[in-house]
Amino acid sequence: MTDLVVKTVEELKDAPEEYREAVSKLVISHAINELYGAQVFDEPAIAYAPTPYAKWLTCRVAMEEYGHHVRFKGLGAQMGIPEERMVPGAGKKPLSIFEFPLKTWEEFVAIKLLADLAEILQVEDLLHCTFHPLRNLARATMPEERFHAQFGEDFSAELVKAPEGKARLQAAVNEYWPYLPKFFGGSKSRNNEIFRKWKIKQRTNDEMREDFVKRATEVAAKYGLTLPKVAEAA
């Protein structure tokens, strides 16, 4: 463990190479995944939203997700990361969940309910990051992520009022849930070890995954939903 604290992007130039690389990896990962999420789920969901209210709310959520990409990309640009490394297609493989195009409104609600909870945990872990520009960005992003998860809760509450709505939502949960624990990476991740060594991140992937499963189970139960069993991640 070290006590290094980097308060500005300028100070980052003097940080050890391992620290700089670790921070760059995180910024690139967030920039790409926020963009994938907005493109694959949030923007297409506008068409599935059932009322003008839900459509414009989804518009705003999509714009905020795109905005998160813009923020992370902006920080990356300040750090000297080439733009092409922070957009899809540059070689970094997307999370597997992004390979499944959205088909229904219920799927989107399930994703907001559960996948955005996973996103909250990822951002929470950066709230004490030793690289302060990234910590500050996480703090700016957190209220919006919480609102997106609340969006998932609010529309889940609506859907489960009718048995057929609840059945469709449960089916969507069953379809997407198996991909979500993998968000947190492998148990023996070398990257995670380096992140924790420099206190860029706080918890192991397994600790985060365990916390996520616990919180997701609780939030699903609030709406009478259950989570299917999932094989342990590697």
Next chain:
Amino acid sequence: MIFLGPLRAAVRSASWFAALGESLTEGDIAEAKVYGGVDRVERVASWPEAEAFLQSPTTSLDWWNREETLRKSLLAQAEQNYPERALWTSLTELTTEVGDLVHGKAATAAARLGNAARASIHVAAGSASQAVYQLAVARIAGAENSVFESKFRLFAAGRWPLGISDGRLVLF
């Protein structure tokens, strides 16, 4: 990046949500008729009334679908005029910038009138950002006098066009 300076300036000087709940002026009604292509314009005077209209399962989505068809057609034209990456980046950065501005304006309006659901501030911001995005696409496509010009002018005048249902356009 694509130059969108005049639109950015118009966004900054617009009276976002400042006239919500106020009586309709002749100018509001005339602009709303141009935008909606309808003869009837009705006002809602409170956030709960606006929410009821927007959340009603009987509120038509035909106008929404017409705008989406037009937007997609204009976007296809814009994609012929500019490289995809430049177009996409310009629109994303514009809507991100606008989103933060109009979100604050919507929150101010909600605080002033009271009784707005928390999510409604996001809904209002989403509608205003969408209006700017639609107008940006139209202008980049080279479309003059599109319906998105009059929609934006309603927002710029402090109004919120909520939609068209049962042959009338509803303005907040």
